[in-house]
Amino acid sequence: MSRVPKKLTTMPRRVSNVRDQNQIGWTEMGAYLIAGSAAAAFGLSRRTWAGAAIALGGAALIARGMTAPVEMDGSCVVSQTIDRSADEIFQMVRDIPSWPSFIKSLHSAREENSFAAWQSDVDGKRLRGRVEIMDESPGEYIRLRTDDGDLPHEISIELRKAPGDRGIEVSVEIHWAGSGMALKEMFQSAVGTSAEQLAREGLRCLKQLLEAGEIATTVGQPHGARGLRGKMERAMLRETPLEDQGIHPQTETEGTAPEAAAS
Amino acid sequence: MKALCWQGKHDVRVESVEDPKILNPRDAIVKITLSAICGSDLHLYDGFIPTLEPGDILGHEFMGEVVEVGRDVKNLQIGDRVVVPFTIACGRCYYCKNQLWSLCDNSNPNAWIAEKLYGFSGSGLFGYSHMLGGYAGGQSQYVRVPFADVGPLKVSNGLNDEQVLFLSDIFPTGYMAAENCNIKPGQVIAVWGAGPVGQFAIRSAFLLGAERVIAIDRFPERLEMAHEAGAQTFNYDEDEDVVEVLKQMTGGRGPDGCIDCVGMEAHGHDFVAMYDSVKQSLKLSFDRPKVLRQAVQACRKGGSVSIPGVYGGLLDKIPFGSAFGKALTLKMGQTHVHSYLQPLLNLIEQGKIDPSFVITHRVSIDDVPEMYRRFRDKEDGCIKVVFDPWKPSQTSGNGNAPSLMM
Numbered sequence: 022m023s024r025v026p027k028k029l030t031t032m033p034r035r036v037s038n039v040r041d042q043n044q045i046g047w048t049e050m051g052a053y054l055i056a057g058s059a060a061a062a063f064g065l066s067r068r069t070w071a072g073a074a075i076a077l078g079g080a081a082l083i084a085r086g087m088t089a090p091v092e093m094d095g096s097c098v099v100s101q102t103i104d105r106s107a108d109e110i111f112q113m114v115r116d117i118p119s120w121p122s123f124i125k126s127l128h129s130a131r132e133e134n135s136f137a138a139w140q141s142d143v144d145g146k147r148l149r150g151r152v153e154i155m156d157e158s159p160g161e162y163i164r165l166r167t168d169d170g171d172l173p174h175e176i177s178i179e180l181r182k183a184p185g186d187r188g189i190e191v192s193v194e195i196h197w198a199g200s201g202m203a204l205k206e207m208f209q210s211a212v213g214t215s216a217e218q219l220a221r222e223g224l225r226c227l228k229q230l231l232e233a234g235e236i237a238t239t240v241g242q243p244h245g246a247r248g249l250r251g252k253m254e255r256a257m258l259r260e261t262p263l264e265d266q267g268i269h270p271q272t273e274t275e276g277t278a279p280e281a282a283a284s
Numbered sequence: 285m286k287a288l289c290w291q292g293k294h295d296v297r298v299e300s301v302e303d304p305k306i307l308n309p310r311d312a313i314v315k316i317t318l319s320a321i322c323g324s325d326l327h328l329y330d331g332f333i334p335t336l337e338p339g340d341i342l343g344h345e346f347m348g349e350v351v352e353v354g355r356d357v358k359n360l361q362i363g364d365r366v367v368v369p370f371t372i373a374c375g376r377c378y379y380c381k382n383q384l385w386s387l388c389d390n391s392n393p394n395a396w397i398a399e400k401l402y403g404f405s406g407s408g409l410f411g412y413s414h415m416l417g418g419y420a421g422g423q424s425q426y427v428r429v430p431f432a433d434v435g436p437l438k439v440s441n442g443l444n445d446e447q448v449l450f451l452s453d454i455f456p457t458g459y460m461a462a463e464n465c466n467i468k469p470g471q472v473i474a475v476w477g478a479g480p481v482g483q484f485a486i487r488s489a490f491l492l493g494a495e496r497v498i499a500i501d502r503f504p505e506r507l508e509m510a511h512e513a514g515a516q517t518f519n520y521d522e523d524e525d526v527v528e529v530l531k532q533m534t535g536g537r538g539p540d541g542c543i544d545c546v547g548m549e550a551h552g553h554d555f556v557a558m559y560d561s562v563k564q565s566l567k568l569s570f571d572r573p574k575v576l577r578q579a580v581q582a583c584r585k586g587g588s589v590s591i592p593g594v595y596g597g598l599l600d601k602i603p604f605g606s607a608f609g610k611a612l613t614l615k616m617g618q619t620h621v622h623s624y625l626q627p628l629l630n631l632i633e634q635g636k637i638d639p640s641f642v643i644t645h646r647v648s649i650d651d652v653p654e655m656y657r658r659f660r661d662k663e664d665g666c667i668k669v670v671f672d673p674w675k676p677s678q679t680s681g682n683g684n685a686p687s688l689m690m
């Protein structure tokens with residue numbers, strides 16, 4: 022067995038996918054898009070009222086393909102080697118209220134009885150949800166289930182000693198299952214807010230915080246006139262800070278208690 | 285404050301921007317007393333480095349006086365005179381602990397971009413694209429220096445700014461380039477590009493024991509400066525078969541070490557050079573790697589090719605079979621500046637080298653946009669431009685001709 026398995030072996034059961042009645046498959050979605058595009062192109066080429074009607078029908082098929090819920094079963098694994106002890110890393114990961122210090126999109130998190138409630142700013146909107154610890158072994162692994170009411174995620178974080186006294190290899194494996202819009206999935210991948218990208222950046226920031234004592238940033242530094250092109254490029258490179266997106270972090274006391282979205 | 289901002293290809297402007305402030309506990313703010321234009325800044329000016337954004341402040345060769353420190357910076361005091369390395373390093377990750385400072389794991393806030401292109405990210409750099417951090421650079425009056433408890437080198441008042449400024453980049457870069465050739469006494473080293481880094485590579489090769497150094501360029505003033513350092517010179521405009529000429533100059537062996545100080549914007553007049561230019565202008569390639577091809581071809585069997593010149597992407601038609609067949613050692617990368625600061629400062633203090641020899645132009649910050657053009661076009665014998673960002677402009681009335689304090 023390879024030292025770094027493609028899929029971690031200690032992952033708990035997969036999140037079960039409760040099928041949405043309107044849910045379509047990815048093949049079906051592709052068929053909608055191809056048929057819709059063909060109909061739209063054909064209709065527009067006719068330059069008649071009948072052609073316009075066909076084009077409209079094609080547009081409706083495209084819209085159906087892009088907005089119908091599709092199966093969102095998926096998983097990812099991201100890893101970093103952190104030059105700190107397993108206990109120190111575990112302590113930081115286990116302390117859910119400290120997560121906003123290294124997960125940029127997380128606005129707040131606090132423990133409540135058997136779970137922790139969190140608020141997150143993703144894609145310009147405030148999400149609320151909760152995270153439960155399903156299983157843990159100090160210094161070795163922790164398994165979590167998080168739910169924002171849309172797509173439940175199961176997360177397994179494993180710690181292994183790195184060779185050559187380089188610290189600890191931290192692997193985060195995430196599984197999710199449910200349904201969602203293909204358009205939303207594409208948008209999240211483009212702007213860096215897919216589960217994998219958030220996990221990758223969160224783990225990187227955890228490493229920076231633990232090793233360097235701070236998270237590298239350029240937010241707030243001086244610059245010349247950006248112009249429209251500069252602003253567009255900043256958005257493409259995911260450098261627009263939350264404040265520029267119209268989200269202003271609130272203090273913990275300002276918000277109401279996060280609701281358990283899965284309830 | 286005044287700062288030089290990139291606004292597009294061949295468009296840099298001096299703008300009035302906000303002063304920098306402390307953003308992290310290990311930051312410091314430095315009031316810049318001397319800054320420079322680097323040859324690699326021309327890659328930005330010419331639009332060949334991706335992920336630059338309009339409004340970015342350029343500049344990665346600078347020094348100055350500490351005016352503010354973050355709460356975790358204990359080794360610097362307000363008023364300290366410092367030279368700042370162009371690579372930004374945390375000092376605590378695996379790479380920093382192993383002296384591979386330019387590969388720091390923790391200093392690039394945009395590491396994901398570099399990972400998409402290169403697989404992994406190196407350290408953040410000042411003023412050198414968002415892929416490499418997006419940090420505001422030092423062609424300005426003030427600069428924020430991250431991880432200031434690790435990078436900046438304090439310098440005594442016994443040396444003037446011009447003598448120590450180049451510890452920030454080109455002197456360590458030239459030195460590391462020579463060191464990467466694993467020079468032994470009696471060896472012959474060929475250096476392509478007699479610009480500022482090439483000049484320091486030539487002098488460093490001699491300091492490290494090379495018996496002969498051959499400088500290759502096409503500008504007489506650069507070859508003259510190399511000649512003054514003791515190098516043999518070769519103008520490739522007179523004979524473009526560089527590989528054959530180098531064989532003739534080395535008794536048929538080829539140089540023991542070849543240093544490519546040119547990088548992605550190599551010139552040439554043959555078909556392959558034109559092919560490179562067309563590909564680059566069509567954005568099908570970042571690089572024109574003519575010099576690298578020559579260096580690999582020319583190097584003797586079992587020799588070393590050292591690459592301090594900057595390359596950005598996928599290189600076309602590199603004779604890798606030649607490199608394999610001759611068992612060459614190829615070494616490259618951004619300079620681990622932090623490792624060289626103190627040893628090279630010692631050489632300066634001992635009088636073994638005075639880096640200010642390379643300066644040809646002293647201007648004010650208002651003249652810098654025009655000097656970018658002149659530096660690129662190699663006008664007025666321009667080899668190295670430095671400027672005090674607080675010095676008033678000496679520009680004459682028509683606004684087109686900076687009064688150069690050579």
